[in-house]
Amino acid sequence: MTIDSGEQAMSARTVFMFSGQGSQYYQMGRQLFDEHPVFREWMVWLDGVAHGINGRRVLDAIYSADKSEVFDRTLLTHPAIFMVEYALAQCLIHEGIKPDLTLGTSLGSFAAAAVAGYIGVEDALAAVLEQAAAFEASCERGGMIAVLADPALYDEDFLYTRSEMAGINFSSHFAVSAAQCELPPIEAALKQRNVTYQRLAVSFAYHSRWIEGAEAQFAEFMRSIPLGRGGLPLVCCAQGQTLTDLSDGFFWRVVRQPIRFRDAVAHLERQGRHRYIDVGPSGTLATFVKYGLPAMSSSSAHPVLTPYGQDRKNLAALLATLPATA
CATH class of the missing domain: 3.30.70.250 (Malonyl-CoA ACP transacylase, ACP-binding)
Known part of the structure; x- marks a missing residue:
């Protein structure tokens, strides 16, 4: 179901935004991995989950490679993006910044749904890995x-x-x-x-007919994954709407249908003021929000991770300017 866009928020609501394929790069989140125990703990734990499913160590791929190389192998980038986003979200929550809504674009919808409680984190990571395998097995480059x-x-x-x-x-x-x-x-x-x-640093033509060969394999896998109602509203950028439950096929549609990020932000802005916090690897969504907000908007956008080595500084700035929500 969707939430009426005419509902008005009395004060700023915090939105965690999760980006998708193309936002990744080697060494992403390195400062927090080295210095923030909560971020590191979640990254290590999720790496163990991924290794248990397919035998690959994602952390080795992220942090052992040359920063200048192109990071575009889907079997690694899919879980890497999910892991960084979920770990960063838990880091922020630990620091007292809690979301009122989550927003997912494409692959980022898996982490958005997991943080909001619609799918278990281990199931979400397993689904991410299965989708990557389906792309690799069935789709042309x-x-x-x-x-x-x-x-x-x-x-x-x-x-x-x-x-x-x-x-x-x-x-x-x-x-x-x-x-x-x-x-x-x-x-x-x-x-x-x-x-x-x-x-973009991607291997497949996401959001187009060229990935449709992967749908059957992924859909078959998702039949075994339980979905719940969730504890937070989820803004879906495939629909440009806020959802409170996820219908069958949701996790395929978000990677097949066009991303309507502009529409999703406009939908939220009609409801009132928001703090848009980018929990993706590159801070790209925060930039999109800044350029897309209406001229008279009092909403704000905040990156945390970027490719420029300012992760800890950005986190400190966010903690200093955004009051913790109860």
Whole structure:
């Protein structure tokens, strides 16, 4: 069910935002892993869970590799993103910053749902691993390109004939997904038009028809995973709405349907003031919120982890400026 967007909040509500594929990088969260015992404890425990399921040590992949390398192997990036996000959420909760809602984009919906209580954390990590395995087994290679331009640009032939709209983040930022062979001509056309773009560090064309081969394997696995009602509302960026229960197929739809982040933030802004806290690896969603908020909004957006080695400083700043919620 959805919550009426006309409901008004009397004071700022805290939203934990969880990002998806493409937000990862080697050494993400390293400062907190070295210095914050709660973050480290959860990362180590989740690594043990992942190792018990598929025999891989995700922590070795995150923290042993060269920071300059591209981190895009789905069998590792899927669980790595989940682990960092869930561990950071628990770190913030331990520090006294508790969410009133969670918001998930794509893969981030697994951690958002686990933190909000709709799915057990071990089941969520198992589902993340199974989905990664399904992509690897059934889908052709592809990719995603973030485009800094009006989404209306997608209507031009060079884009809509070669790709699918993967998501709209704010009024001048969107992403497309395409097969591997289509990525270079798309980038060439964008460059010719002097449009700023960035290829994301992903191996598949998420949010497009090119991943549909993985659906059957993943759906079969999810039949064995129990879902509950949850303890917090969950903002779904596939629907642009707030949910209080998760229907069958939810965890597939969030990676197949376009990301409607702009719509999700607009939906929340109609309800009142919010503190948007980015618990993803890169702080990207906080940036999207800052560019997407209405001019008169009194809401705020806060990153914690970024690729720039300011994790502990950002956490301290957040703790200093945001009062703990009861």
